[in-house]
Amino acid sequence: MDREKFLDRISGAQKRAGRKIPSAEFSEEDVVSKPAIVGTPLEAFKRNFKANRGTLFESIDDLIKFLRAQGYKRGVIDAKAGAELPELAEEFEMLKSFDRANPDEAQFGVSRASMGIAESGALVLKDCDTADRLTSIAPWMHIALLDKTDIVQTIPEALAKTLTDTPYAIYVCSPSKTADVEGILIEGVHGPGIQACLLI
Amino acid sequence: MATQPIDDFCAKIKPSTKSAVGSASKETTAARKRIFEAAYPEAGKTDALRGIANAIKGQDLAANVRRAAESLERNGVKVLFAADAMEAKEQIAEIFKAEGVKNAVKVKSMTTEEIGLNSFLQSLGTDIVETDLGELIIQIEGEGPSHIVKPAMHRKRDDIAASFERHHVADSYDDNPQHITLNARKYLRKKFLAADAVITGANYVLAKEGAIALITNEGNARFSMAGAKIHIAIAGFEKVIPSAKELAVFLNLLARSATGQHSTVYTDFVSGPGSAKNSPQKMYFIFLDNGRSDILGSEFAEILKCMRCGACMNRCPVFRLISGHAYRATYPGPLGIVLSPLLAGERFCEYADLPKACTLCGACAEVCPAKIPLPDLVLKMRDLAKTKHCKVPNDINFAPFSFLATRPKLWRALVPLNRLANFLPLGAVKFGPLGRWLKTRTLPSFRGGLFRKWFKNG
Numbered sequence: 001m002d003r004e005k006f007l008d009r010i011s012g013a014q015k016r017a018g019r020k021i022p023s024a025e026f027s028e029e030d031v032v033s034k035p036a037i038v039g040t041p042l043e044a045f046k047r048n049f050k051a052n053r054g055t056l057f058e059s060i061d062d063l064i065k066f067l068r069a070q071g072y073k074r075g076v077i078d079a080k081a082g083a084e085l086p087e088l089a090e091e092f093e094m095l096k097s098f099d100r101a102n103p104d105e106a107q108f109g110v111s112r113a114s115m116g117i118a119e120s121g122a123l124v125l126k127d128c129d130t131a132d133r134l135t136s137i138a139p140w141m142h143i144a145l146l147d148k149t150d151i152v153q154t155i156p157e158a159l160a161k162t163l164t165d166t167p168y169a170i171y172v173c174s175p176s177k178t179a180d181v182e183g184i185l186i187e188g189v190h191g192p193g194i195q196a197c198l199l200i
Numbered sequence: 201m202a203t204q205p206i207d208d209f210c211a212k213i214k215p216s217t218k219s220a221v222g223s224a225s226k227e228t229t230a231a232r233k234r235i236f237e238a239a240y241p242e243a244g245k246t247d248a249l250r251g252i253a254n255a256i257k258g259q260d261l262a263a264n265v266r267r268a269a270e271s272l273e274r275n276g277v278k279v280l281f282a283a284d285a286m287e288a289k290e291q292i293a294e295i296f297k298a299e300g301v302k303n304a305v306k307v308k309s310m311t312t313e314e315i316g317l318n319s320f321l322q323s324l325g326t327d328i329v330e331t332d333l334g335e336l337i338i339q340i341e342g343e344g345p346s347h348i349v350k351p352a353m354h355r356k357r358d359d360i361a362a363s364f365e366r367h368h369v370a371d372s373y374d375d376n377p378q379h380i381t382l383n384a385r386k387y388l389r390k391k392f393l394a395a396d397a398v399i400t401g402a403n404y405v406l407a408k409e410g411a412i413a414l415i416t417n418e419g420n421a422r423f424s425m426a427g428a429k430i431h432i433a434i435a436g437f438e439k440v441i442p443s444a445k446e447l448a449v450f451l452n453l454l455a456r457s458a459t460g461q462h463s464t465v466y467t468d469f470v471s472g473p474g475s476a477k478n479s480p481q482k483m484y485f486i487f488l489d490n491g492r493s494d495i496l497g498s499e500f501a502e503i504l505k506c507m508r509c510g511a512c513m514n515r516c517p518v519f520r521l522i523s524g525h526a527y528r529a530t531y532p533g534p535l536g537i538v539l540s541p542l543l544a545g546e547r548f549c550e551y552a553d554l555p556k557a558c559t560l561c562g563a564c565a566e567v568c569p570a571k572i573p574l575p576d577l578v579l580k581m582r583d584l585a586k587t588k589h590c591k592v593p594n595d596i597n598f599a600p601f602s603f604l605a606t607r608p609k610l611w612r613a614l615v616p617l618n619r620l621a622n623f624l625p626l627g628a629v630k631f632g633p634l635g636r637w638l639k640t641r642t643l644p645s646f647r648g649g650l651f652r653k654w655f656k657n658g
């Protein structure tokens with residue numbers, strides 16, 4: 001259908017109904033959950049990320065220990081995070097890119113998070129900081145590298161900075177999950193069963 | 201004389217379906233309550249937030265849709281407008297033809313259910329696969345969703361496992377829910393990576409930014425958008441909100457209302473073809489009317505503010521007993537009672553029995569995050585069905601009831617006699633409209649007190 005005709009139908013309906021357009025003003029106060037942001041943004045992020053069943057590391061050594069304990073041998077690291085974690089390549093076979101014919105080749109994927117949101121404990125992954133979206137979604141474990149200074153306190157703050165520099169972004173709160181079979185919670189549907197964050 | 205279609209359905213519901221739907225609905229309702237109390241302990245804050253959501257959804261849609269279309273185009277999205285279901289399907293088929301799409305994956309979208317997209321594309325020889333676990337479970341059996349958030353709510357693990365084996369999603373029968381999920385994971389990754397195109401809905405369209413927000417728990421939106429080369433999104437025009445700023449209100453309401461989570465696991469923001477490797481290189485967006493502009497101009501306009509959270513059906517005492525398929529349309533529960541007859545157009549009267557499947561208890565209006573006055577709309581719908589002279593089978597004569605109900609003094613005088621209801625030989629009424637009506641209904645024994653009070657915490 002022609003655009004103008006389509007829009008005319010909408011404006012015609014609005015005129016017919018003759019309703020007043022209400023004010024939709026609101027402030028950050030009205031939306032933000034106060035209990036969720038208690039403490040500094042860093043403290044709130046850590047608390048909420050863990051409450052979402054996220055796995056948090058504060059040092060690369062702890063991360064390596066964890067990967068070892070899982071028995072992992074092979075990971076994939078996003079080009080934009082590669083330079084920052086040379087330690088991983090000493091211990092694990094680190095792929096530089098994804099083989100689409102073999103999406104389960106890497107047991108874990110490492111990429112950069114553009115932001116963290118304290119209020120929801122979510123990671124923000126933007127295309128401008130990720131070379132390949134598959135790194136964060138296909139392997140069983142995903143590790144997001146998050147700079148502590150990139151943590152914002154509230155969801156409104158995050159929203160103001162989400163689409164400013166990238167065509168695509170995603171908020172990731174926890175491991176991928178479903179309750180589609182009898183309401184039972186299962187983690188690791190299409191995305192990671194273990195969602196981790198390494199604070200730097 | 202025939203019975204109402206909804207009664208026919210109810211007479212055949214399996215006890216396992218009843219218990220699955222009843223308990224899941226109750227649990228989700230309780231989780232919703234807990235999480236709102238924890239997030240907003242301040243008196244009245246949740247309520248105020250719902251009011252803001254209602255006001256945002258009441259903004260000038262004509263202006264916002266125009267702005268959204270322009271912003272999307274600025275971001276490199278090809279924008280189309282569809283007057284009805286058929287036009288939208290044809291537009292998608294044309295894109296498929298022009299781009300040579302043979303295989304497509306779909307990210308759960310009620311709008312595509314509404315227009316019957318899957319069967320249409322399949323009839324043209326395209327392979328289209330649902331990637332949400334619940335949707336996959338029903339798709340392979342050729343069923344429609346029984347709930348807008350949990351489409352396979354009516355199914356049990358053993359029959360899902362048998363169906364997975366039969367349709368080769370799994371190599372063998374395994375009814376462990378974890379294994380069912382893993383089998384779907386394995387099966388669908390191949391589909392994601394082989395797909396030429398991905399079709400999604402849009403939970404929200406941001407007019408200022410020219411972007412859509414997609415909300416999933418499983419991660420299927422991101423995975424399919426790391427596999428397919430073409431992305432087609434379709435949504436009713438009422439999904440447009442002014443900007444990302446307003447999205448904060450909805451992100452705080454939607455997951456809490458839908459599943460009792462504070463946030464959904466994944467919120468994807470897509471504002472055009474991606475810049476990452478493996479991301480779609482082309483994006484199309486289709487604005488759908490399909491009866492919505494008529495609704496917008498009518499006394500039912502409030503229903504367009506719905507954000508498809510499912511809280512109203514979870515809370516509904518009738519839905520809990522009869523399950524979603526009883527409503528015979530894409531949208532069940534209190535939402536469906538209002539929306540389905542309106543979307544049916546000329547087939548309005550086929551759904552005229554739906555507004556009667558409501559006790560007018562008002563519980564849905566209390567939980568609706570968009571503060572839609574659902575019970576008022578249900579009443580208006582009953583009225584409309586009468587005005588349109590729809591013939592509903594087995595209409596019970598309510599004249600004696602309305603005589604009493606409009607005389608408060610007489611009503612109050614008779615209330616103590618309610619106890620006598622326990623002694624009425626209702627089981628013996630086998631014939632006539634009342635007999636048919638009682639066939640699918642068991643009256644609870646009268647126990648006094650206020651209905652609203654004992655219903656409150658359920």
Ligand code: SF4
Pocket residue numbers: 457505506507508509510511512513535564567568569570571572
């Ligand atoms: S009508 Fe309200 S409660 Fe029901 S699905 Fe829509 S938004 Fe949710």
